[in-house]
Amino acid sequence: MKTVSKLSAAILTSLLFSSAAIQAATQQQIDAALAPVKSAAMLQATLSQPSALDALGDELPAFIASIQFSNAAGQATFDNSQLQTNLTATEVYQILALFGQQSTIGQYPDALAYSDTDRLLLENAVLPFCSADSPIKLRVILKNDNQVKFNYRQAGVACDGNVELTENTSITYKLVHTKRTPKGLRITGAGFTNPFDAHIKRVTVGEDGQSLTLENDISNTGVSKWQFIFSNDDSDLILVSPDPQVINRPS
Structure with a gap:
């Protein structure tokens, strides 16, 4: 009975991890599908009105110049160095959400934490393992x-x-x-x-x-x-x- 119990526990644990991984992947797909900005035209429309991008201040032109969109899915890539300093976690999250990438908030551990929301975002961020490939x-x-x-x-x-x-x-x-x-x-x-x-x-x-x-x-x-x-x-x-x-x- 003990062997069966351990096996059942192992299977259950595996299923829970698999379920969590599937849910995370599904949420990322949903975020990407609902992203407000998926093209250069959408970006220009966003820039014409107040938005989360305003938090970048003087860094905004450099950030905008670095943005590129995939023709197939509208996925944005950009130089995230402007998001690494002088922004709160909430501000970073809101900028990432424009491009459907809010699940990557864990990549910005140095974001400022002034509010409970900032702290919640940083504390619950899931980071990947490091590797032995480089220092x-x-x-x-x-x-x-x-x-x-x-x-x-x-x-x-x-x-x-x-x-x-x-x-x-x-x-x-x-x-x-x-x-x-x-x-x-x-x-x-x-x-x-x-x-x-x-x-x-x-x-x-x-x-x-x-x-x-x-x-x-x-x-x-x-x-x-x-x-x-x-x-x-x-x-x-x-x-x-x-x-x-x-x-x-x-x-």
Whole structure:
């Protein structure tokens, strides 16, 4: 009976994940189909009246110049660098919604959060896994309430810090400093929930404390939960990150 129960639970879990994935895909299709702006003509009509685009201010001309539409589906592509700074999460969401891309709000973790709506949008955003293909850029930001926020970006795209691996490889994280990064922030090591499970076989910290590389052992499958360990010039206390994960899952 226990075996049947476990199997039933596994099947149910699989169905729930599949259902969630289908619902997400369907919602994205609905958003795209109902997008108010799907052509250059629609864009010009939107620009002729007040709209969410007004929040871009002086950045609006550069953003508009970067927009291109697919002839087949009317899907818009654009340079999203103008959406990365000085806009609230709500403003970013409303601009994305014009093009049916509001589900990508998770790609803008640095959007300003002044209202409960801003915070709700950012807290519920689902980010993709990072990969081992290129360095993962880590930003550590000290917010106005003295809480620390960690975010990850790879090739200009936000990701959640977790990596799923199917072979032996190395994962490199690099610190990126901003005006809101704690002064003198340095990586001093990595702490593991269980350092004896052998999912990760080696950790190397760069001499300047600005990078960390993990090497995995794919023969030991499973999830390794760990934390960055930092030192900084503003406090004698050690700073640790929320748990990123490395998942060894052979193909």
